[in-house]
Amino acid sequence: MAPGIPAAMERPHFIGIGGAGMSGIAKILARRGAKVAGSDAKESGTAEALRALGATVHIGHAAGHLADDATCVVVSSAIRADNPELLRAAELSIPVVHRSDALASLMDGLRAIAVAGTHGKTTTTSMLAVALSELGLDPSYAIGGDLAGPGTNATHGEGDIFVAEADESDRSFQKYDPEVAIVLNVELDHHANYASMDEIYDSFETFVGKIVPGGTLVVSADQSGAVELTRRVRDLSSLNIVTYGESETADVRVHKITPRGLTSEVTVVLNGKFLTFTVSVPGSHYAHNAVAALAAGVALGIPAHNLASALGKYTGVKRRLQLKGEAAGVQVIDSYAHHPTEMTADLEAMRGAASDSRLLVVFQPHLFSRTQELGTEMGQALALADASVVLDIYPAREDPIPGVTSTLIIDAAKAAGADVTAVHDKAAVPEVIAGMAKPGDLVLTMGAGDVTDLGPQILDHLSS
Structure with a gap:
């Protein structure tokens, strides 16, 4: 057994290895000398980084990805019971370990x-x-x-x-x-x-x-x-x-x-x-x-x-008011904020940092359950922007809830006096924002889903 590796973690298999929490544990184990493997839904920079550390990363989920000699299967709460690799683990009697237990073992x-x-x-x-x-x-x-x-x-x-x-x-x-x-x-x-x-x-x-x-x-x-x-x-x-x-x-x-x-x-x-x-x-x-x-x-x-x-040496975290770039005199910044308190804090921070600029927001709600409970407050937070574009809800791990859509947020934002527009096609957003933005404006892409992908696309449209 390699030093610093719990016995159950010598050959771990991670389902959803590309996730923020899962990939971190996998990286630590790989650096400690474990034989790390796993799968993720799509290719990513994280997958490549894990491979560079010696991990085996499969794209897509299939029973055959799980090696017979795996010492455990690591899952997060987002992994569904019918995942084929999880079912295969049961067939092979391979222990299933929650992400939090794996992390706790690394802290021992x-x-x-x-x-x-x-x-x-x-x-x-x-x-x-x-x-x-x-x-x-x-x-x-x-x-x-x-x-x-x-x-x-x-x-x-x-x-x-x-x-x-x-x-x-x-x-x-x-x-x-x-x-x-x-x-x-x-x-x-x-x-x-x-x-x-x-x-x-x-x-x-x-x-x-x-x-x-x-x-x-x-x-x-x-x-x-x-x-x-x-x-x-x-x-x-x-x-x-x-x-x-x-x-x-x-x-x-x-x-x-x-x-x-x-x-x-x-x-x-x-x-x-x-x-x-x-x-x-x-x-x-x-x-x-x-x-x-x-x-x-x-x-x-x-x-x-x-x-x-x-x-004072801290220079930030990706997606936490991260400057993505500037084009045509417009700065594009990315925010992970998805709860009303976070949204308000980041919008107020940007107001304070650039009080003479117009603030345009591209907001993607995250989770149906959160929107159902906090949609009104999200809309009220968007009233802090000069204008907002609201996308459809990013479902992540959840199934739709009848009657819960981004319209809940849009209606609340308009009731609070906000200038807000619904855009259902995410691919259309860069062109919409490029048409709205003027030199000196700040554009904030906001949400915990894939809205972050829009920053470079918006910059490309502004440059063209």
Whole structure:
């Protein structure tokens, strides 16, 4: 057995290996020396990157892709029970391991930082990964997006720290035993798995309860859901709680956030002393993410001034207000925002970064269940743009829900006074936007689906 590889993970087969969470685990195992294989629905840069690490990646799903000597089959909650490779695993009596259990096994013996919250997980995890790497601590990390600098979502480091994005969507974050946990915010989302805020709170309480004795919870002092969670876990005797935010009661208090174009300067008060550092992405929510990362690193014993300097080296994550390019005087930026709170935060950030520009948005709703529950709020968020194009719902893992379409969002946006247009053919969007945009405008492609593919196409149309 190769060093650092759990026995069950020596020859893993990943169904959906190209996914953000799955590919990260596969990359770490490949770097540790495991014989990694898997399949994905379509060819991608991620598949090529995995092959470059020695993994076998099949395109399409078929029973024959699963090798008889596989030690386990790794799945996410998105894999359906009738997947042919999953059925073949049952025939061969090959153990099936959930993605979260696989990730938890990789953290064994390391000092884990788990980053949770309804929004901001990927950015905060990335900030920590970059800062700790910059300080020479060589962490391992698994992130739900690709870093703009190293260009990868996961790596196996030789240091003793493992930074992981902790996903609450299917309760899988309850599998981890972190030394430090960050909770950025707690809101109702993932409506297929949670029926109420009480269920959300219960899930986060379980997650916090898994922090190792003597460990630390870093939690927002500003966001109402996080404040309520803090109240609920306050009596856990083995837990250190560090709050951060603009609240006067915060342990790490945000004193001032100063916009600097597409960056921000942040000043915090920590242990009675002022500390100022730069965040390379605009918007107060990203500044708060950086402060959470700072507090988590300090909880591990890393000097605050060193962390602050290292956080300034963070250059962003793909799809998190990522500049895709400029053509005909128009900048095209990509946003992963798909929940109303995220949408509002990114739209306000772009407003603050370029207050004299028109803001045009191409929004693709993500999931029927989310649109059913939050479509009105999504539409209201789009009122922050000068004009918006709304696409059909990206279904991802869900089947359609009768009566739930992007019209719910469009009607709410118009009721809020927004200039919004429905475009049902995604291929038509670049021409539509090219006809709307003028020099000096900002175009924001927004959503968690394949709307990101439109950025380069829009730039091509603007250039022609």
